Amino acid sequence: MSTSTTARSRTSRAASPGPGPSFFRVLNSEFIKFRTLLSTLILLACTAVVMVGFGALSAWGTGQFADAAASDPSAAEAMAAQGGDLAVTVPTSGIAFAQLILGSLGVLLMSSEFTTGMARSTFAAVPKRIPAFLAKLVVMMVSAFVLTAVSTYIAGLVSVPILDNYGPNLDLGSSQSVKLLLVNSVYVASVAAIGMALGTMVRNSAGGIMSLVGLFFVAPIAFQLIPGDFFVEARKYLPGNTINPLTAVEHVPDTLEAWQAGLVLGAWVVVPLVLAMILLKMRDV
Amino acid sequence: MIEAQGLTKVYGDKTAVGGVNFTVHAGRVTGFLGPNGAGKSTTMRMIMGLDTPTAGTVTVNGEPFARHSAPLREIGALLDAKAVHTGRSAYNHLLAMAATHSIPKKRVHEVIEMTGLGDVARKKVKGFSLGMGQRLGIAAALLGDPQTIILDEPVNGLDPEGVVWVRNLVRFLASEGRTVFLSSHLMSEMAVTADHLIVIGRGRIIADAPIKDIITGKGQSRTRVRTDQPDQLMNVLAGNGVSVEVQDHELLEVKGLDPRQIARAALDCRVMIYELTPLQASLEEAYMELTKDEVEYHSMITTGAPVPAQPGGN
Structure with a gap:
């Protein structure tokens, strides 16, 4: 007890007390928090497994389809109707699940702060609150981007020999392959950011994840079922429907242009984040 | 030093803290005593900048908590033994807290040893007993070697040995010239730990005096x-x-x-x-005497259920 307390002079209180919570230090703290939770690491591992697993499955399926197309004209027609190169999308075929897992992780990172009471410790150390939120956002988005990019690449490496077996060629270095890898990684990082915003606003894990699932999985289906032009039009602007225009080789009629989709996704990230930060600053912890 | 001026917190139509003024001075242990729902924890959360006051101000060492350049080095708080993610180990929790202020790992080990958590520091907080959770909260409060320490019900769930440890610790911290602000529902514990007592009831300060004056106050001898x-x-x-x-x-x-x-x-x-x-009146008697009026007075003018005069773990 005495060693610690006499170690530092308590006499001059006018002097600066020592280093405070600079952004870099808060970032370091949030990174420690991120990597010291087993549940977080499990979700990250699940994402990698799902991405690589679906890549391999998709390679097998695409290969068989191509095989069939070689001997069956109707299958060849169907394949042509798909827009030609199917093999290039194989490495990112697990993206729908990656976005669900990492989006949920985004929700959990914030909601667990409130459900466990950790927020009181976090915001006592960083009373301005926003730096802690931004630091967590950086950690989450960078992790989601890197994990998606690396898993996509590994899924590609696994898929190449499987596809080779059947015929289709997958070039991981092609510009379309690189574009798909980067755009999908940015997209998953964006979903994770939306998840964090939802987790901050709802402060409840189940509620936050349900909101996320509702936005990305339920709304697109519901909008399709509801009759009326409004919903057909509005459906294009859902965040989950921005990924196809963003990764399309050519513009598909009746969808957003790539730049429009980029803006829409950006708005879906920025608006909830700003709302979340306003609420975080205003509300009691 | 902690100074509250007109500090008020209103939740909907319920006034949790109603314009309280008090000063907690350095170099002594100040006890914060009051029945359940009296506003103790709310006051402490407002000091820590976690709850925003509806009106009034509270400053720590002359500045609102959030304005300090290094908050953890100014003031350390145990507000709730559960202010920690239970999936993380005690060591990693403290390490993450320390990282925000560049507090060295050496200090993390120090507070773990000080609070007797050495054997369990690498285990998940999930399996901690209430007493171990309290020790972890106290470790976190001491991390930044702060001049001001706030402890909300620190002896809750501690075994007798832990209670004596907390008593000695806070007395030692105060003897070093630090400001120690401590709430407890154990009045016997307050009587032997605190030098000064602030009694709160129904969101208002009922007494703010040295503990000896409260026990041997006028009408009490x-x-x-x-x-x-x-x-x-x-x-x-x-x-x-x-x-x-x-x-x-x-x-x-x-x-x-x-x-x-x-x-x-x-x-x-x-x-x-x-x-x-x-x-000599016991602190219990003095306290009952003080809070009795407060509780009765409020029971007469409000339609709400009367608040029991027992001190609470709030």
Whole structure:
């Protein structure tokens, strides 16, 4: 007890007390928090497994389809109707699940702060609150981007020999392959950011994840079922429907242009984040 | 030093803290005592900038908490033993907290040793007992070696050895010139730990005085008198602000006079007394006396259920 307390002079209180919570230090703290939770690491591992697993499955399926197309004209027609190169999308075929897992992780990172009471410790150390939120956002988005990019690449490496077996060629270095890898990684990082915003606003894990699932999985289906032009039009602007225009080789009629989709996704990230930060600053912890 | 001025917190139509003023000074242990729902924890959360006051201000060392350049080095708080993600180990929790202020790992190990968490520091907090959770909260509060320490119910769930440890720790911290602000529902514990007491009831400060003054306050000092002529002595003593209670055949309890005055009065009228014992009220009695009025007063003017006068773990 005495060693610690006499170690530092308590006499001059006018002097600066020592280093405070600079952004870099808060970032370091949030990174420690991120990597010291087993549940977080499990979700990250699940994402990698799902991405690589679906890549391999998709390679097998695409290969068989191509095989069939070689001997069956109707299958060849169907394949042509798909827009030609199917093999290039194989490495990112697990993206729908990656976005669900990492989006949920985004929700959990914030909601667990409130459900466990950790927020009181976090915001006592960083009373301005926003730096802690931004630091967590950086950690989450960078992790989601890197994990998606690396898993996509590994899924590609696994898929190449499987596809080779059947015929289709997958070039991981092609510009379309690189574009798909980067755009999908940015997209998953964006979903994770939306998840964090939802987790901050709802402060409840189940509620936050349900909101996320509702936005990305339920709304697109519901909008399709509801009759009326409004919903057909509005459906294009859902965040989950921005990924196809963003990764399309050519513009598909009746969808957003790539730049429009980029803006829409950006708005879906920025608006909830700003709302979340306003609420975080205003509300009691 | 902690200074609250007109500090108010209103939740909907319920006033949790109603314009309280108090100052917690350095170099002594200040106890914060009050019944359940009196506003103790709300006040402490406002000091830590976690809850925004509806009105009024509270400053720590002259500045609102959030304005300090290094908050954890100014003020350390145990507000709730559960202010930690239970999936993380105690060591990693403290490490993450320390990282925000570049507090070295050495200090993390120090506070773990100080609080006796050495054996469990690498285990998940999920499996911690309430007492271990309290120790972890105290470790977190001490991390930045702060000048001001706030502990909300620190002995809750601690074993007797832990209670003595907390008592010695806070007394030691205060002796170093630090400001120690401590809430507890154990009044006997307050009596031996705190130097100064702030009593809060229904969101208002009822008393703010050295603990000795509260225990031996006016109207609280009583003297037990035994005499073989109780009736005669009662007549002599009766007067302004003096109350005499017949306890037994030859036993009286006198309030409002000190033993010297009683002895003189007895001598003057030649009544023999054969016991004269000054009685000190316990903190419990003093506290009940203080909060009784507060609770009754509020029960009369509000339609809400009366609040029990028992101190609470809030």
